[in-house]
Amino acid sequence: MVRDKEETKARILAAVGKLLAESGFQQLGINAIAREAGVDKVLIYRYFENLPTLLQTFGKEGNYWLTVEELVGDEATIEAEALEKWMSLLLVRFLRDLQQRSITQEILRWELLEGNELTQELAQVRDRMATDSLKFLNQKCAFPPDKDIPAISAVLIAGIVYLVLRTKISPTFLGIDFSSPSGWQRIEAAILSLVEATVQNDEL
Amino acid sequence: MVRDKEETKARILAAVGKLLAESGFQQLGINAIAREAGVDKVLIYRYFENLPTLLQTFGKEGNYWLTVEELVGDEATIEAEALEKWMSLLLVRFLRDLQQRSITQEILRWELLEGNELTQELAQVRDRMATDSLKFLNQKCAFPPDKDIPAISAVLIAGIVYLVLRTKISPTFLGIDFSSPSGWQRIEAAILSLVEATVQNDEL
């Protein structure tokens, strides 16, 4: 038709993104991608050798995570804030950002039940970003030695991820309604109170 | 062969459990179940009308969750303990129990990416059990009005679930190694410190 290799490749990659975002990785097969892209599937095999390699290039092209800089944002200039302020700020930002990224959510779902090389590679990228954020935090205001800040962060981040992933399927969890903003406000408030209470009493 | 309807039905249900526990619900098809049970698949259609109905009866037969009583256990007799003690106790028990229940883990994975009637029904059972635990907690030691204990619990439970679900796939998260018990000890300690710090200062 268009006889343009690059555009065809782009259409294929775009189809991957669209399918991934709207129907998850379960429907993500060669045939479905070809159908969505309006492209013969043999071209997928020609341009991207495999479905794994196709997904690999798709994974490399996109930015599915906030970088530390984006996460920190303008406030990076502010100095000498308290640790708990920084933590709750970053966590809430992470929450709000993740809610917007449907593809990232699907990748996280995918990670949760398949141990591909692809998902593991994506997981490595994510983990590096997360530990980088921790490093940033630590050099911003040093972690109190009596608190295991990484473990605490792990629990909270895990909770955020799980709650965000759940809302696509079910609007309630533990009697909290996540279809309305007020449910999320309660979660954000809970994160704030958890972080402030746990991390704050450094000086006591 | 054996010409015993009830045993055949039991074998089919057992095959569902085994497949679900070891390879998840993605491999859970009629053919796979029949293969695993060593039974012709037409019998599945005869005894359980459908695959959904088969899974439904399977779901009804099993106890995939601790009841409140089991969760509370012997300590139910102890009175007038502090709320934060109770919460951390229940949360850590929930964590340890969930780690043992591979089928429950698969159900949770399933819930996370399919909104069947079946998964929603199972989710309702789970949610009721969780809210019952909250009620129990509340009447044991009334929630402080300035803290949103349900929301705090939701974040922590969600974190626990996510971390447990993750470990089957990837042994690390945020630089924490979950293949060794020490990683889980850090998590348990983090939960403890989070709960104690956040809930404790009721009297202050």
Added chain:
DNA sequence: TATCATAGTCACCAGTTGGTGACAAGTCAG
């Protein structure tokens, strides 16, 4: 204009899936 590599099309393959109809083999009542 003839050549030739490239882009795209089409038909096919084997394997698997959920699902069904026809039939053999036991079992039990009359």
Added chain:
DNA sequence: CTGACTTGTCACCAACTGGTGACTATGATA
């Protein structure tokens, strides 16, 4: 023993999956 019913077996179906070989259409170059 005969008939009826249940349990289990086998063969088949359409639809779909990932994957491939052979083909045509196109455009640039010589």
